Amino acid sequence: MNLVQLKMLDAIVRTQSLSQAALALHKSQPALTLAVKKLENEVGFELLDRNYYRLQLTEKGRIFHREAALLLGAESHLMQLANELALGNEANYKICYEQLCHQPFYNDIICDAFVKYTSTEFSVTSGKRFASLEQVNKAQVDLGIGPWFDLFHATGDLESLPIGKLDIGIVSANGLLPNKVDYEQLQQYPCLAMFESDMSFDSERLSYSKGSAMMKIDDVSTLKSFLLSGAGWAIISLAHCQNELDSGALQQINIIDREHTFSAQIRVFRQNSTHHGPVARAIWRDFKRLSKEYLGK
Template sequence: MNLVQLKMLDAIVRTQSLSKAANALHKSQPALTLAIKKLEAELGFELLDRNQYRLSLTEKGKLFHREAAQLLSAQSYLTQLANELALGNEANFKICYEQLCHAPQYNDIICDAFRQYQSTEFSVSSGKRFASLEQVNTAQADLGIGPWFDLFHATGDLESMPIGKLDIGIVCANNLVPKRVKYKQLQDYPCLAMFESEMSFDSERLSYSKGSAIMKIDDIATLKSFLISGAGWAMISLAHCQSELDSGLLQRVEVLDREHTFSAQIRVFRQYSVHHGPVARAIWQGFKRASEQFIND
C-alpha cells in the first residue's frame, strides 16, 4: 500500500467515476482499475461496490477511505509546509472571483498583499457561475469570492466570512420588454445567461427562463454588452449596470406574478483544513476587517 494508491482511491470516491478519476490523475482507466484491484488484494477486502450505476464504497471501504483521507490531508499539509519553508512565502497564490461579485474594495485588500509579498505570483481568475466555489473545492484556487448560500458548506470543508451583499434583478435594453409583465409573457422574449458550473446542485433548472430562446455567455462584461445591444433580458447584478440604468440605456423589468429580485451575501471563503501560509493569512486578515465593517454597517 502506498500514497499513490490512496490518491487513486480518493479520486474515485470524489468523482464517483473511474473515467473522471483517471482524467483528473492523468492516468489510463485500465491502470486505475488495476491499481485499485491490487490494493484490494493487499487489504483482503473490497473497497468499491461495483454493482451500482455509480461507483460507491463498501462499508469497509468507507472506514478505510475516511482514515486514508486524513493521511492524504496530512501529506498535503506537510508538502505545502515544506514548500513554504523552502521559498519563504507561497510561490503562488490563486484567487477566483465570481464575476457578479467583483468590487473595488476587495481589490484593495488583494493589492495590499500583492505589494507586501512581491516574490509571490498572484493569479486571479473568474468564469462560469459558481466557478469560485468549484475551484476552491478542487484546490485550483486558494481563495474564492462569490455569492453564498448555506448549502455551499455541504460541498466541502470550507470556512467563510460575509463581506458584502449582492442584489440581482431582471434587466433589458430600454423598451425591449415592457417594464411590467407576467412571467409567461417574459418567456416570449430571448434571455441571456451565464454558463452553468459543474457543481451537482447547478443546472438549467436554476434559470429564471423556462422556454424562451437563450444565449449563454461566459463573462459578465460580454453579457452586459449584449444587454445594451438589445439581444434579450437577463438576471444580473444591479450594481454592474447601475450607470446604464441611471442613463436609460437599460431598464428594470418587474414580473407581476413571480418574485423577480433576489439578494444574497457575498462571502470570501477557503478550504478550512489546509495549511495557510503568510500570504494567505495576510489576505484573510484583510478580509476579516472588511467582514467586521460589513457586519457593523
C-alpha cells in the first residue's frame, strides 16, 4: 500500500467516475482500475461497489477511505509546511471570488497581504455559479468568497466567516418587458443566466426560468452587457447594476405572484485544516476582524 494508490482511490471517490478521476490525475483508466484492484488485494476486501452507474464505496470501503483521507490530508499539510519552511511563506496563495459578491473592501484585505508577502504569488479567479465553493472543496484554491447557505457545510469540512450581504433581483433593459408581470408572463421573455457548477445540489432547477429561451454566460460583466443590449432578463446582484438602475438604463422586475427579491449572506471560507501558512493566517485574521464589524452593525 502506498500514497499513490490512496490518492487514486480518493479521486475516484470524489468524482464517482473512473474517467473523471483519470482526467484529474493525468492517468489512464486502466491504470486506475489496476491500482484499485491491487489495493483491494492488499487489504483483503472490496473497496468499491461496482453494481451502480456511479462508483460507490462498500461499507468497509467507507471506513477505509475515511482513514485514508486523514492520511492524505496529513501528507498535504506536511508538504505545505515543508514548502513554507523552505520559502519562508506560501509560494502561491489562491483565492476564488463568486462574481456577484465582489466588494472593494474585500480587496483591501487581500492587497494588504499581497504588499506584505512579496515572495508569495497571489492568484485570484472567478467563474461559473458556486465556483468558489467548488474550488475550495477540491483544494484548487485556498480561500473562497461567495454567497453562503447552511447546506454548504455538508459539502466539505469548511470553516467560514460572515462578511456581508448579497441582495439579488430580477432585472432587464428598461422597456423590454413590463416592470410588473406574473410568473407565467415572465417565461415569455428570454433569460440570461450564469453557468451551473458541478456541485451536486446545483442544477437548472435553481433557475427562476421555466421553459423560456436561455442564454448561459460565465462572466457577470458580460451578463450585464447583454442585459443592457436588451437580450433578456436575469437574476443578478442589485449592487452590480445599481448605477444602471438609477439612470434608467435597467429596470427591476416585480413578479406579482412570486417572490422576486432574494438575500443571502456573503462568507469567506476555507478548508478546516490543522495548519495554515503565514499568508493564510494573516488574511483570515483580517477577515475575522471584518466579520466582527459586520456582525456588530
